[in-house]
Amino acid sequence: MTKLLFWLLVLGLFSAAPSTATPLNDQRTLQQHFFTQFPTLSRQDFANGVYALDPDAKQSWLAIEQFPPYEIAIDRGKKNFFTPFKNGQRYQDCFVDYQQGISQHYPYWDLKTKTVVTLSQAINRCRQLNLEAPLKPTAGDLIALTAYLAFLSRDQPIAITIPPIPAAQAAYQQGKDYYHQRRGQLNFSCASCHIQNAGKRLRTETLSPLLGQQLADIPT
Amino acid sequence: MMQTRRQFIKKTLTIGGAFWASSWLIVKPLWAQTETLWPIGLFAHSKYQAALKGITGGQALIASKDITMTIPRIAENGALIPFTLSSTLEKAERVFVLVKKNPVPLVARFTLSPQVNTQLSARLKMAETSKVVSIVLANGQYYYTDKTVKVTLGGCGG
Amino acid sequence: MSSIKIRTKRQQGTTQIRTLIAHPMETGLNTDNQNQKTIAAHFIQTLTVRHNDKIILTTDMGSGISRNPYFSFEMKGGEPGDKITIQWSDNQGNRDTQDALIS
Known part of the structure; x- marks a missing residue:
């Protein structure tokens, strides 16, 4: 659960959340921090994560993009997405707007259940509505489905809104606290690397800036 | 399929076609030997020097500027390193790609017919920082070029 | 669905x-x-490329090739409608083959 809230924070920072002072202020402060720190990068460049900063990594990335291995997962996800359930319904009946791309709206605050809902959870809700067993978070089929849906959202800006209600704001705050909590052998927080030291090297890795980080950048 | 050919050759030999069979095998270029098995011996070596000897039979390598290897200086992900090789050496028959410090140094052997250019891409795994060596067999000589690629565990992921 | x-x-x-x-x-390690x-260990050992049913290139590999292998080659000539066939076999006796026409 904490992890979900964490992602709500990361993604939520870039939303144009109306009339919610705190997340919006945080977003502006962070954007300013990164625009000042990396004056040569355009706002759009940040979407490329570490590849905007590291020419070596960018070269490898572009070479891999020539025929990316993730196409295999996307093909599998696409096939699953259009395969009917036992009751004849399909995923597309749950996600009617899928063609326009939907993953940029996840995670979102669900007003009914008062929880943060990720795309994976939404897929499992769709399955349960159609009397199918939920998929494990680590299941290849679930990962492939999210990969396909994320691919349909390619080049769409993240569009997450945090409603101005205390419970949603608290979830945001919990995620923010998690991001700043120091832990582990090196006593680093997420922020140590991706806010304070973004662009510097940790061993041979360039640290990516928080601004522009997407689900695809989840560290394993 | 190999079996069939062996049996075929055996049969040919027994009926007295020894000269024809052996000359056919010698004359046939590397790329046309379509039914050769995976060279288990070459991939059995865990040490670079032994792997190299398996390839060249001890023949010296010649450094060549006519081989261009494109590979990142620093690997972002040791499990997926894009690799491209091109060469202008005439009559290239084979290309070997080795990662000196991998548990199995020989990564791949390409056997080229005259219908293809020496222009190849692949993606390699690397266990640790190491030299990557590309060898081109052309005109009976082994030419090479090498480059060091830095690999470490990721800062976050490990 | 073909693997290729x-x-x-x-x-x-x-x-x-x-x-x-x-x-x-898989390396087996x-x-x-x-x-x-x-x-x-589970890895492709041999991959062949054919042009109109004639072998033009063979790749023998170990597990040092990345998961979901990618290769690119360059053939001399080639006309629209020519057939390219790629075939692989692995150390566990599996194999697959796929044709594509040059556009």
């Missing part, structure tokens, strides 16, 4: 052949996180 994807592109006097193959390329057992 092929893309061809005609250039000046040559044809670029690219392929992506779904395969785990990894451990399964779930049960701590060693995962058996």
Whole structure:
């Protein structure tokens, strides 16, 4: 659960959340921090994560993009997405707007259940509505489905809104606290690397800036 | 399929076609030997020097500027390193790609017919920082070029 | 669904052949996180490329090739409608083959 809230924070920072002072202020402060720190990068460049900063990594990335291995997962996800359930319904009946791309709206605050809902959870809700067993978070089929849906959202800006209600704001705050909590052998927080030291090297890795980080950048 | 050919050759030999069979095998270029098995011996070596000897039979390598290897200086992900090789050496028959410090140094052997250019891409795994060596067999000589690629565990992921 | 994807592109006097193959390329040195057992070696050993049924290139490989292997090759000539066939076989006796026509 904490992890979900964490992602709500990361993604939520870039939303144009109306009339919610705190997340919006945080977003502006962070954007300013990164625009000042990396004056040569355009706002759009940040979407490329570490590849905007590291020419070596960018070269490898572009070479891999020539025929990316993730196409295999996307093909599998696409096939699953259009395969009917036992009751004849399909995923597309749950996600009617899928063609326009939907993953940029996840995670979102669900007003009914008062929880943060990720795309994976939404897929499992769709399955349960159609009397199918939920998929494990680590299941290849679930990962492939999210990969396909994320691919349909390619080049769409993240569009997450945090409603101005205390419970949603608290979830945001919990995620923010998690991001700043120091832990582990090196006593680093997420922020140590991706806010304070973004662009510097940790061993041979360039640290990516928080601004522009997407689900695809989840560290394993 | 190999079996069939062996049996075929055996049969040919027994009926007295020894000269024809052996000359056919010698004359046939590397790329046309379509039914050769995976060279288990070459991939059995865990040490670079032994792997190299398996390839060249001890023949010296010649450094060549006519081989261009494109590979990142620093690997972002040791499990997926894009690799491209091109060469202008005439009559290239084979290309070997080795990662000196991998548990199995020989990564791949390409056997080229005259219908293809020496222009190849692949993606390699690397266990640790190491030299990557590309060898081109052309005109009976082994030419090479090498480059060091830095690999470490990721800062976050490990 | 075939394990082999092929893309061809005609250039000046040559044809670029690219392929992506779904395969785990297990080294035999990894451990399964779930049960701590060693995962058996499982990798493609030989890949052949044919042009109109004639072999033009063979690749013999070990498990040092990345999971879901990608290769690109460059063939001299090549006309629209020519057939490119890619075939692989692995150390566990599996094989697959796929045709593509040059566009």
